[in-house]
Amino acid sequence: MDEQAFRCLKVNQTRLMKDLHYTCQWGTGKRWGFMATETGMSRLSLSDTDKLARDWFVETTKSLGCSVTVDAMGNIFAIRPGREDGPPTCAGSHLDTQPSGGRYDGILGVHAGVEMMKVLNEHHVETAFPVGVVNWTNEEGARFPISMVSSGVWAEEIALETAHNLQEVGGGSATMKSELEKIGYLGTTPASYKSMPLAAHFELHIEQGPLLEAEKKKIGIVKGVQAYRWYTIEVLGRDAHTGTTPFSARADAMLAACRMISVSHDVAAKHSALASTGILTLSPGSVNTVPGNVKFSLDIRSPQDATVEAIEAELKQEFSRLMSNEVTKGLDLAVTWKTDSISPATHFHGDCIAAVRASAESVTGSSSLAREMVSGAGHDSVYASRRCPTSMIFVPCRNGVSHNPEEFTTAEDCRIGAEVLMQSVLRYDKSRCQ
Template sequence: MTRTILPRSSRFPILPWRKFSSLTGPRSAARAISTATRDPRTKMRTWELDEQHLSKIRVNPTRLIDELHYTCQWGTGQRWGKADSETGMSRLALSDADKLARDWFVDTTKSLGCKISVDAMGNTFAIRPGREDGPPTCAGSHLDTQPSGGRYDGILGILAGVEMLKVLSENRVETAFPVGVVNWTNEEGARFPISMVSSGVWAGEIPLDRAHGLKEVGGGSHTMKSELERIGYLGSLPASYEAMPLAAHFELHIEQGPILETEKQKIGIVKGVQAYRWYTVEVDGQEAHTGTTPFNSRADALLAAARMICTSHTAAADHGALASTGILTLSPGSVNTIPGKVTFSLDIRAPTDHILDKLEEHLKSDFDFIVSTESTHGLGLAVSWQTDSVSPAIHFHDDCISTVRASANAILGDDKLSREMVSGAGHDSVYASRRCPTSMIFVPSRNGISHNPKEYTSPEDCAIGADVLLQSVLRYDRLRFARKV
């Protein structure tokens, strides 16, 4: 495949995040270990390190942020501030911009001694060998973004994983088993309308043919398979946990909510993910002239849909759940014609599957009632549901949760600066958790904003999260070795 990587001379100039270069003092203890307390030619074996020395292996925070903003040249989105880095992102899955970011990921990790594997969904695995053979312990996330997204959702997790590989390489750290980074395809579901679709195929939960046949939103003719072929990422490896097993999966992610910032805490130890379901709801009515059709002779599909959307919000609140509509399509789309057909998306979420069962039942009953009351003089309305995605509530693996907790305590030195959390959003870790031990690490989001160009996490918090990710992978590797022997 052809790769275009911009020269380093095109990197961003010195920007405000450089003020955090002071963090390279205590946080660059890994270099201090390699130069001051040991022969730099000697390998550091994770299973031989005591707690004190293991805890000192840290990321380079300046390099982490520098590289994150460097990769955001591919798919730069809406500007919200004056600094070069104060833009959002619009890097849709399998776009030309996504290809360039993928190429950077492949070339960078390959230069660090990783073996690169690309599967039939374009999931890209960069695996660094360990002393022993076996499935890798991986950091994973995604490089694709929302159409009007930010610089941190998914991107931070991948860049922190790459930084982890750099730290291990420059400090000659030998892990007991392979470790690596995986970039999952189309996590957002923004271009091809199933979120986390490629990790779902890998987990055996979504059929490959269904995923390959997904058409891009907005009426385009491109499918996932055709775009994977076009950009050169339709891999020969089967998209399967059997063909590419993982020993564990850790994902660093921004919180996408306000809790950590409000509570002045630095790390969320994610225990699981709440349940959610996506639907497409279609309302059929009767097109008619707006000026000649009295109210009592109308079958207004849009009016009925509007009542349904409002009802979904009220019902969700009553059940202790959430409901949102993000896509609304109507026809014929004329100012002076009553809409005859409307489709809208419906996203419902709750802490348990049982709550969603009750909410779905409630909404279907309410929507049928709305249709019956809006139908007049034989001009019937009809409503139909299509289930697009179902993600049950997930509890992550206790070993991984404990590993993240220990790593957060080692980095922060104060357990009051972290908290256990349940994720309100879906992530690739949902599907990964069905096939391997998994947990997540959250860092604060300024004002709780995400899926927005103004999405922001401070350089310091990014570095803390990346340190916890690095430590979690190393601690899990050490745990695997201890159990082996």
């Protein structure tokens, strides 16, 4: 295929959106608008509605001539043969959603892969090697609380047993294994890149952030995924009566925590990084008692591991300083850090990034409608990238909102993204012949 041929392969926007919304009958969520498709999604992994969406995926890709493999984590690989045998170049994402999610996060990426199969068949395209589309299981981690767990098992970075034994949140007794069995998706193929090697992995996804929309770009060429670390910070002061305890005799854990959260923001801003606190609990929790104990989460992110480390080091110093009575003008406090999670920066593969860049230019007809970016959130492509060349394609989403029923991407942007995905897969496939 040459450049001209790529340009002739057009995604059918109407069909793409019709298929996408058709499958959203399974797990329809909260309504936010008057139109039929203006609802969110609530399709928890391995639920009965997830089974129906999976069944549709298997039947549809089979009917398009793909061979379908289900592995021991329920990951589904639909592979279309090429001229030669070999590992497939795949488009992959996930059909599960957050309990209060939308119609695009994950779902768009899988549907774009299915649409790619339809376009290739329509145009009788023969690829050099097989190409495929993958539905990864439980990317969200919303029902079984490790996100991207099944691509993690595939990459052999998470043990199968750990994943199988994951219990559903909310106190139920279901495990990933029991639910895989129940809905008939406990495959016999080992969940491993060794049993199911991929030549490359491309993932189309909504940005989940505001940059593309703000800058009127159509495509994000994703070079990697930010490093992040999660901590639980605990501040120990002393419970005291709000009316009878002067500031000089307080060890106010709440005030100290507030100053720490403020400082974490300022230090992150200085490093062009991110710091966020999404959880805070305190005790004893009474209007007229100064809290003696506060715990809060801290999430630090940057494209560079070194920056995350530098911020951590700086904040450890700053927080200690804030504990001293010279700063609080009260009694000393104590602070402890617990590291809950370390996710190093992911750098996607240059060949894949180049394929996305070229495809974006080709599809949009301009070099100015795409921008390089680093994903702020984790995706299955993080684990895929550990075992094969990988990149991602971002499309704008309204107001940067995701994990929310109102998550929305225009049909045109979905189409553009799907076309870039298809071209990227074909360009990469083509590059394997050279």
